[in-house]
Amino acid sequence: MxxxxxxxxxxxxxxxxxxxxxxxxDLHAPLDAHEALVAADRCYFCHDAPCITACPTTIDIPLFIRQIATGTPEAAAKTIFDQNILGGMCARVCPTETLCEQACVREAAEGKPVDIGRLQRYATDRVMAAGVHPFSRAPQTGKRVAVVGAGPAGLACAHRLAMKGHEIDLFDARPKGGGLNEYGIATYKATDGFAGAELDWLMQIGGITLHTGRALGRDLSLDGLCADYDAVFLGMGLGGxxxxxxxxxxxxxxxxxxxxxxxxxxxxxxxxxxxxxxxxxxxxxxxxxxxxxxxxxxxxxxxxxxxxxxxxxxxxxxxxxxxxxxxxxxxxxxxxxxxxxxxxxxxxxxxxxxxxxxxxxxxxxxxxxxxxxxxxxxxxxTLATTPEELNITGGKIAVTGPGRTSRKGVWAGGDCASGGEDLTVTAVAEGRDAAEDMHDRLMG
Amino acid sequence: MADLSSDFLGIKSPNPFWLASAPPTDKAYNVVRAFEAGWGGVVWKTLGEAGPPIVNVNGPRYGAIWGADRRLLGLNNIELITDRPLEVNLREIKQVKRDWPDRAMIVSLMVPCEEQAWKAILPLVEETGADGIELNFGCPHGMSERGMGAAVGQVPEYIEMVARWCKQNTRMPVIVKLTPNITDIRYPARAAKKGGADAVSLINTISSIIGVDLDDFSPQPSIDGKGSHGGYCGPAVKPIALNMVAEIARDAETRGMPISGIGGVTTWRDAAEFLALGAGNVQVCTAAMTYGFKIVQEMISGLSQYLDHHDMALSDLIGRAVPNVTDWQYLNLNYVTKARIDQDACIKCGRCYAACEDTSHQAISMSPERVFEVMDDECVACNLCVNVCPVDNCITMERMPAGAVDLRTGAVVTDVPADWTTHPNNPAARTAAE
Missing domain, CATH: 3.50.50.60 (FAD/NAD(P)-binding domain)
Incomplete structure (x- = not known):
């Protein structure tokens, strides 16, 4: 010193x-096995649970907590990842106090909600530490999709599309993928290189090729992408x-x-x-x-x-x-x-x-x-560059429904797109939902 | 502080909390510590006949089930009766009774079903100065395979025979400890009475397999990959024990026979319930094995406070609920209640809704704002919503006043009681009327 x-x-x-x-x-130490059981036991398994509604990715929280409580954290993790492939990062960075945990009935009852965020981390950490990737790809469709931005929105979109059998080129302007997970979150919320480890784990699905150092407006043009790919997803965040x-x-x-x-x-x-x-x-x-x-x-x-x-x-x-x-x-x-x-x-x-x-x-x-x-x-x-031929609203790419932009074949989600709070979990939901819509269009 | 001093068969103890015959009462060291902690009496762990000591397994003897935060709810054991030499136990019993004359000292016994065996051991026990004996006709494991314990308790004729032998061969009060591993507890209780027993104590442990290891498929506790049924006890068995105590307390043939209540007593409240259902005192084991002897202090303070609050003496509590235990056919069918949800207390978990909608009577509505309300025209007052609600007193059952219309049946509620025995749908009732 x-x-x-x-x-x-x-x-x-x-x-x-x-x-x-x-x-x-680590800001919040991870739960050990006994702590997880005690925390899980506090969940009331509510009917049509308010925490699910409050989660932007609509994770079935009571179900995953019950799976933890009954000694199957791996099944719990699958429940989480089904809705949110970045459930590990969201467990760390979500403002749970304004989302699921605020909605928890035990918050109303005693001002002490179920420790949903840390329980989610407990389950997802177990699976990721084991190196298990609980998803596999559908037969290849022959469709190729460009995803711009390897942050939460782009990763969620790419993973869902890859799972459905499409081939993904994932572009990012920075030297590493992960977006704000890698470059933006406070250090004590994602310790020990978690963002990178999560990216590697996510890529195990296969069918995704990451190209770093490739920025839209500098190395890539929207016209070029539209010409080369069957569909394009823009999730490059706000670079300015x-x-x-x-x-x-x-x-x-x-x-x-x-x-x-x-x-x-x-x-x-x-x-x-x-x-x-x-x-x-x-x-x-x-x-x-x-x-x-x-x-x-x-x-x-x-x-x-x-x-x-x-x-x-x-x-x-x-x-x-x-x-x-x-x-x-x-x-x-x-x-x-x-x-x-x-x-x-x-x-x-x-x-x-x-x-x-x-x-x-x-x-x-x-x-x-x-x-x-x-x-x-x-x-x-702000948006670093305004992609050509896209409607902009409030300084962001205008989207309707599941991330459809004003240009056919181009979807957008995450911070660069209009609507939604600029949260990791919201970006994941938008990327995932756009992927579902893109898949329907590609296969329809 | 209410006076908790207890007189059971003339055996005095400073309070009605005895330790049951079990590991905590296997030797002087434990029993002295228990008395120091405040226990009113002990039933010394079961003695067998003289000779080579009993052999126990050398692997685990206990298995458990747990609730939240690993709270122990049920315990089972495959331990046998005392494995210490008879003369050592007798010497220690005598010494402890001499040192603690105000505490109850009961000795549990289990010897083969031959009069000679009982005749041999009774004088030895009497010589210790013990206050009474308890005949262990209950243990469901191990000894029962050798024709003792539950093997005797399951045959009323044997109970009567052995009780009589004991009464004929000792001046000490005789308590018969009953096994719950029978279909109707009244038969063994009646047999004990016929044999001249002074009291019954119940329940002994329930035959049980506490769990199966899903990796090696051994029942638990596992002894080298195999398991044997054990005896189940602890908080989980209390409702079974309460019913059996009440059945004996209200049976025409056994009514009035002193009962020592056993089975999952963990707090003063549990004890009070046993007393209300006719037990003259209670015996405790699992709670002490879980938390140590100190729990008796909470039992003493809690029962005292309760009695003071209700201005009752201990004797007023004993049997107080027995007249209210009846058969289903005598329950008042004109007692009409409806569930009421306190909207201020409701935390909107929706468990009442899920339970009622999925498994009961579709009598709770749910609004988009998660307001849950009872529909009186569907509510049969089953109480499931009350039972599953996580908030105390949020849902209650409210009696409908006479003159009100039950929206479910359309009938006007009356305050004149009527039960199944007079109900028009009861074929037996109709036959009687004709």
């Missing part, structure tokens, strides 16, 4: 290597980021939170990752929380999240806010940056309080400065 949390500037090794390792270990449009945004030390997180995820040695002494994160979504918490865990002395609206409006759940607070992250609500201070490098940010007036926010005129040597922008992402 060469530096400390009090070292000025953006420097690495603010904490001892062992402390860093502990800080970035919104600009802050604040004076001083170009100062050194201002960067996009998604890049900060991606560097973190790809780092071989956390002690070599630089982080500011005083970090300010601007934004209110999961990216903001993940960036803030991880800055703190890397050893930043102070981390402040600036959000322009109030707590209730914050897209990140209360659970995530509390997690961040427990790690020492400070929240400032109803506040927006109006100037990035500094001379070359960032030294601080001038903030103005806001109040809502109708639908718009206006500054109250009251301002204050927060010292900062690093500012992470997490104010939303």
């Amino acid at each position: 060469t530096n400390s949390p009090f070292t000025p500037g953006i420097v690495p090794a603010r904490l001892d290597g062992r402390v860093l390792q502990e800080n970035f270990a 980021v919104n600009a802050l449009r604040t004076a001083g945004e170009d100062r050194a030390g201002v960067l996009d939170a998604v890049d900060f997180i991606a560097d973190l995820r790809q780092a071989d040695d956390l002690a070599r990752l630089p982080v500011g002494r005083n970090v300010v994160v601007i934004g209110g979504g999961m990216t903001a929380i993940d960036a803030a918490v991880q800055s703190k865990l890397l050893g930043a002395e102070s981390v402040t999240v600036l959000y322009r609206r109030d707590r209730a409006a914050m897209p990140a759940s209360r659970y995530e806010q509390d997690l961040a607070a427990s790690k020492g992250v400070r929240f400032v609500f109803n506040a927006m940056p109006i100037a990035i201070l500094g001379n070359g490098a960032v030294t601080g940010v001038t903030v103005e309080y806001t109040r809502a007036e109708g639908k718009s926010l206006i500054g109250t005129g009251e301002t204050f400065d927060i010292p900062a040597d690093q500012i992470l922008k997490a104010i939303g992402q």
Whole structure:
């Protein structure tokens, strides 16, 4: 350890290597076999269970929990994977507190829902650790499909299509597949290279060829794909980021939170990752929380999240806010940056309080400065390139029904497509449902 | 604190909680610890005749079934009677009784079905100063293959014969411990009474196979790949025991005969139920084997609080529910209830709906908002919804007042009781009327 949390500037090794390792270990330890049985026993096996309805992929949660309770976690995993082939990652990253576990009747009854997320992880981990892939391909159809983006939507789509006997070329702009699972999720939610392991496990279905370093608009054109393939699925996510449009945004030390997180995820040695002494994160979504918490865990002395609206409006759940607070992250609500201070490098940010007036926010005129040597922008992402000939709505590819775009033979899902929350689990559902629709079209 | 002191056949104990004849009462070390913990008495683990000691298996003796969080619900065992030398047991019994004169000391006995064998052992027991004997006619495994235990308890004539031998050969009170592995518990109880026994105790363990290993297909507990039926006990057997106790308590021939209630007593509440159904005291084993001797302290405090709360003496509780145990034919068919769901308490799990819709009377409706309501025109008051609801008191059975119309039958509810014996659909009733 060469530096400390009090070292000025953006420097690495603010904490001892062992402390860093502990800080970035599994956020929630996996359940052991007995814990899983106890947790599973709490499930009431509800009729037409609210948790199923609350799950974007409609996993039969009471059934898989009963399968765990009766000593067949492998069958439980199959129940999960039938609906959600990325059930392992979703078990780790889903905001269960706003989905299945919020709907759990035991949440209503005693404020303590069944531990659905961790039970799902228990079941899926068992199968993945055994290296078993419980699906096989239907006879080959001779149809070829291009899937652009190897993130949750693309992977779910590719797997379902491959299972139905189609041949898939899966393209991704990055050097590795996995999308946000690989580059975007907080480290402590997907430890030990889980995203890569899950990708490898998923590819065991066969019939999927992954081509990395191939971006739409740069190496691939939609026209070309449409000409070469029987169908195309677009699931490349949001490659661009919104600009802050604040004076001083170009100062050194201002960067996009998604890049900060991606560097973190790809780092071989956390002690070599630089982080500011005083970090300010601007934004209110999961990216903001993940960036803030991880800055703190890397050893930043102070981390402040600036959000322009109030707590209730914050897209990140209360659970995530509390997690961040427990790690020492400070929240400032109803506040927006109006100037990035500094001379070359960032030294601080001038903030103005806001109040809502109708639908718009206006500054109250009251301002204050927060010292900062690093500012992470997490104010939303945009389509990197707008594919030609596709209708766009709200900055995303317009889709109807199961991911149909305005162009025949082209489907889209995940963050790049309109509708749905930008969650891993939603992307999986959209990729899967598009695949079913594509299959019907291809075979119809 | 209510006075829990107990008098059973003239045998005094500071409370009605005795440890049953079983591993916990096999030696002085355990029994002394039990008395220190507060147990009112013990039935010393069954002694056999003098001679080479009993041999037990050297593999597992017990098997279990579990509920949530591995809570033990049922235990079975293939252990035999004491495997310690007779003289050692007798010496220890004498010493412990001398050291703990206020506690009940009963000695369980099992010797071959020959009068000489009983004549030989009874004076030896009497010499220890023990308060009474319990005849083990119950153990369903091992000893029964040798003509003892349940092999005797399943033949009323043998029970009567051995009980008589004992009464003729000792001044000690004689308790006959009954096996539940028969079709009608009243016959062995009547036989015990005919033989002059002072009391019966029940139930002994139920013949059982606790499980099968699905990999090596050995019944459990597995002894080198094979298993033998054992004796089942613990919380799971309590309802069976309660019924058998009540049957004896209300039988015309055995009514009034003291009963020591045994079978799954785990808490003060279980004990109180046995007492209410006619037991004069209770014996406990599995709960002590699961949690240790300290549980008696909860039993003492719980029963005391209950008696104080209801302003009852212990003697008031004994047999209090017996007059309410009756035959089906005498149940009031004009008692009409309907299920009522407390919407504020409901957590919307829908289990009542699934149970009623799939397996019962389609009497609960479910709205798109997951509001569950009872349809009075379909509800037969079966109580299944109450039983499957995970929330205490969320669903209850409400009696319909006289004058109200039962929407299911269209009949006006009356407060005049009527039962099957007078029902028009009963052929026997019609014949009687003609």
